[in-house]
Amino acid sequence: MRNHAIILPMSTDLIQRLRAAGYKITPPRLAVIEVIQREGEHLNPQEILEQAQALHAQTGRATVYRTLELLTQLGIVRPIYVGDNGPTYIRADGAHHHLVCSRCGRIVEFDACAADSMGCELESRFGFHITSHLLEFYGICPQCQTSDASQSQ
Template identity: 30%
Template sequence: MSYLVEQSIERLKYNHVRITPQRYAILEYLIDQDTHPTADEIYKALENDFPGMSVATIYNNLRLFTKMGLVKEMTFGDHCSRFDFVSNEHYHAICNQCGHVEDIYYPGLEDVEQVASDLTGYAVKSHRLEMFGLCPDCQKK
């Protein structure tokens, strides 16, 4: 079991959330993937291991993980939510053509919320940064 899975399981237990095999598998899948999967993609990846599991089970667990801050739900205007395990603050580059999402870690933006608050007077609670363009594979086509 990876450290992130173990840490997340402990957080769930601390909050009195029962650890079911499906819940464990969904969490582990999200941690292992860097593809920012949709609920349907998670379902398809796990359906052979859990034939009785429904798409609703995936959505319910994703809602729980999002509420607990383990996962972020991302929408990029394609009417399809993607889910990202929250290990540390990062940003995203999204391909306009194929939809591939790439994580970007840029520590220079750590204080952006404070700067925005200082400049605007807003009580900034969160932020997100997304860049759109063509991924290397789509550029070759």
């Protein structure tokens, strides 16, 4: 039974990176990568499993965890924890900017970010090759400011 039947219009460069690092190109890995490439942001392991299974039915849960770990190692994806939910995965390039309410968990995303310019300085200062960043501000949202102090969501 051939599984190559799935025609994935995958970004070939990611496959190259996997292969270059000595990893095999397998249907479950392709499925997970495809899911993240396509749907992208903030999927949790369960959701990634489900969507990967839509592409490659016999994909197992353990393999999804293993693949996410591998892709994280390779700097392709990254777990992110926002609010009180478990991890969700995002592409490890690009930036994420959140405004998080400590009281109700409400999250606002914003764009403009002074951090971009900091990247260069840090690169030379610490020798890191920086690929992305996360900037989160915490505080109390307008709604929670006006309502009673001892409430939730």
